[in-house]
Amino acid sequence: MTDLPDVHTQAEILVQALPHMQRYDQEIVVIKYGGHAMGDPAAAEDFAEDVVLLEQSGVKPIVVHGGGPQIGNMLGKLGIRSEFAAGLRITDKATVEIVEMVLAGSINKQIVGTIAAEGGKAIGLCGKDGNMVTATKVTRTVVDPDSNIEKVVDLGFVGEPERVDRTVLDAVLKAELIPVLAPVAVGHDGATYNVNADTFAGAIAGAMRAKRLLLLTDVPGVLDKDKNLLPELTVDECRRLIADGTITGGMIPKVETCIYALEQGVEGVVILDGKVPHSVLLELYTDHGAGTLITR
Numbered sequence: 390m391t392d393l394p395d396v397h398t399q400a401e402i403l404v405q406a407l408p409h410m411q412r413y414d415q416e417i418v419v420i421k422y423g424g425h426a427m428g429d430p431a432a433a434e435d436f437a438e439d440v441v442l443l444e445q446s447g448v449k450p451i452v453v454h455g456g457g458p459q460i461g462n463m464l465g466k467l468g469i470r471s472e473f474a475a476g477l478r479i480t481d482k483a484t485v486e487i488v489e490m491v492l493a494g495s496i497n498k499q500i501v502g503t504i505a506a507e508g509g510k511a512i513g514l515c516g517k518d519g520n521m522v523t524a525t526k527v528t529r530t531v532v533d534p535d536s537n538i539e540k541v542v543d544l545g546f547v548g549e550p551e552r553v554d555r556t557v558l559d560a561v562l563k564a565e566l567i568p569v570l571a572p573v574a575v576g577h578d579g580a581t582y583n584v585n586a587d588t589f590a591g592a593i594a595g596a597m598r599a600k601r602l603l604l605l606t607d608v609p610g611v612l613d614k615d616k617n618l619l620p621e622l623t624v625d626e627c628r629r630l631i632a633d634g635t636i637t638g639g640m641i642p643k644v645e646t647c648i649y650a651l652e653q654g655v656e657g658v659v660i661l662d663g664k665v666p667h668s669v670l671l672e673l674y675t676d677h678g679a680g681t682l683i684t685r
């Protein structure tokens with residue numbers, strides 16, 4: 390048992406949560422749970438406890454999970470090589486089958502099970518269910534490092550959400566179940582598409598008019614050039630930080646997702662460290678947020 394503060398302090402902490410609870414009552418909060426943040430079983434339990442506590446106190450949480458490292462491990466075991474272009478996994482026919490198996494199969498059901506163990510009721514779905522997310526094929530232009538010439542890369546079965554149908558999600562939320570979504574979508578041609586989990590979460594948050602989108606990753610938030618946390622940023626400031634090279638790599642699609650979600654009407658988007666125990670609760674129910682809050 391960890392040392393707890395005295396009873397008065399405990400009561401004070403609970404009371405301080407009240408205005409935050411009121412602010413999020415009956416609101417949709419989309420939580421993107423990244424593959425890196427999933428880490429160890431104790432952290433996964435903490436995450437599930439947070440989600441169940443939110444649901445119990447009147448919030449409508451929607452979990453969108455990733456699983457990039459876990460897909461990489463499985464492909465490695467099967468001897469399938471995997472490469473990325475512009476932060477997206479080049480996904481051929483064999484790879485998309487493994488992506489679907491790992492994301493919509495094992496990871497999705499594991500999260501549903503962990504939420505159940507904490508007393509919640511979750512339902513595991515992917516973008517294909519009820520035509521929730523229809524995707525179109527993505528191509529990207531990258532600069533070839535040898536020739537320094539731009540070339541178009543065919544990413545195979547990598548998709549971008551084109552349309553979100555709310556029917557299933559509305560029904561699931563009405564039934565007071567917690568949706569846990571794998572970022573796999575269906576194309577117009579019926580093919581399965583691998584969608585970046587941040588992009589998928591942004592599309593869901595936008596379509597569901599979420600109050601908050603939380604992106605859980607493995608760094609404290611957006612950092613400046615001296616690696617200090619930037620607690621609050623506007624969209625314009627984000628664009629400047631991308632242009633001047635402060636925001637690079639995997640943080641670029643994350644911040645672009647945030648900008649997209651804000652443009653779709655989501656009120657605030659937060660990038661935070663999912664490895665910090667109970668980071669979701671700290672972010673939503675305490676006065677001091679846990680990561681970088683991005684607003685319009």
Ligand SMILES: Nc1ncnc2c1ncn2[C@@H]1O[C@H](COP(=O)(O)OP(=O)(O)O)[C@@H](O)[C@H]1O
Nearest residue numbers: 423425606607608610611612635636637639640
């Ligand atoms: N300015 C920045 N602030 C924080 N992280 C940054 C920044 N620029 C680049 N990054 C990188 O972005 C990474 C997060 O993106 P990514 O690895 O795709 O996360 P995830 O797997 O959680 O989706 C960080 O681990 C960090 O290496």
Ligand SMILES: CC(=O)N[C@@H](CCC(=O)OP(=O)(O)O)C(=O)O
Nearest residue numbers: 423424455456457477478585586
């Ligand atoms: C197209 C594409 O790159 N899809 C990702 C989907 C999983 C993901 O995004 O997981 P994280 O959030 O853990 O990185 C992939 O195949 O790795």
